[in-house]
Amino acid sequence: GAVVSQHPSRVICKSGTSVKIECRSLDFQATTMFWYRQFPKQSLMLMATSNEGSKATYEQGVEKDKFLINHASLTLSTLTVTSAHPEDSSFYICSALTGADYGYTFGSGTRLTVV
Amino acid sequence: GESVGLHLPTLSVQEGDNSIINCAYSNSASDYFIWYKQESGKGPQFIIDIRSNMDKRQGQRVTVLLNKTVKHLSLQIAATQPGDSAVYFCAENAPEWDSNYQLIWGAGTKLIIKP
Numbered sequence: 001g002a003v004v005s006q007h008p009s010r011v012i013c014k015s016g017t018s019v020k021i022e023c024r025s026l027d028f029q030a031t032t033m034f035w036y037r038q039f040p041k042q043s044l045m046l047m048a049t050s051n052e053g054s055k056a057t058y059e060q061g062v063e064k065d066k067f068l069i070n071h072a073s074l075t076l077s078t079l080t081v082t083s084a085h086p087e088d089s090s091f092y093i094c095s096a097l098t099g100a101d102y103g104y105t106f107g108s109g110t111r112l113t114v115v
Numbered sequence: 116g117e118s119v120g121l122h123l124p125t126l127s128v129q130e131g132d133n134s135i136i137n138c139a140y141s142n143s144a145s146d147y148f149i150w151y152k153q154e155s156g157k158g159p160q161f162i163i164d165i166r167s168n169m170d171k172r173q174g175q176r177v178t179v180l181l182n183k184t185v186k187h188l189s190l191q192i193a194a195t196q197p198g199d200s201a202v203y204f205c206a207e208n209a210p211e212w213d214s215n216y217q218l219i220w221g222a223g224t225k226l227i228i229k230p
Contacts, residue, residue: 042223095159
């Protein structure tokens with residue numbers, strides 16, 4: 001089946017630094033990827049939709065200059081949290097659209113802690 | 116799409132009993148519905164899906180029921196096991212022209228299995 005590999009699974013960084021999260025589709029081409037953020041005991045919140053080769057579409061209230069998304073190839077999308085602050089600490093999840101049957105495959109998530 | 120819900124309902128079920136998790140969806144134009152299971156610290160895992168031209172679909176130990184009249188979706192888990200402990204999310208998707216393939220997520224239900 002379709003697999004999305006997300007790395008790192010956990011990261012701790014200092015305030016003011018940047019962190020990059022990678023999502024790779026291992027056995028299929030992902031033309032569309034979604035990035036989510038999830039706070040404890042809450043549902044997934046869509047941050048942005050990225051299509052390969054074009055700029056990401058950000059949801060209202062998500063700062064595009066802070067959460068940089070790059071989807072330069074059909075198998076890799078990255079989310080960079082720039083100038084991270086403690087309030088950016090969260091669980092970040094990527095998801096790829098796998099094909100015409102609306103299949104979605106999720107990464108295993110990244111726990112970001114900003115200290 | 117935006118996630119809804121700022122709290123996490125909980126369902127406690129005796130091991131071996133059947134579990135029924137309910138979800139009210141929001142968009143009458145939605146034509147695809149998915150149930151996901153999320154274990155602590157992991158990404159969502161696909162359980163079962165159903166399209167709007169069906170009202171019932173069965174998988175291994177799971178059944179999804181769709182009532183379009185009242186915009187209600189349910190997930191039934193037969194003979195609940197300790198490994199079923201997780202948070203369960205329903206997600207809906209409208210036609211591509213209306214949603215850009217984005218999923219709208221329910222608030223989630225935490226399923227606790229009592230021994």
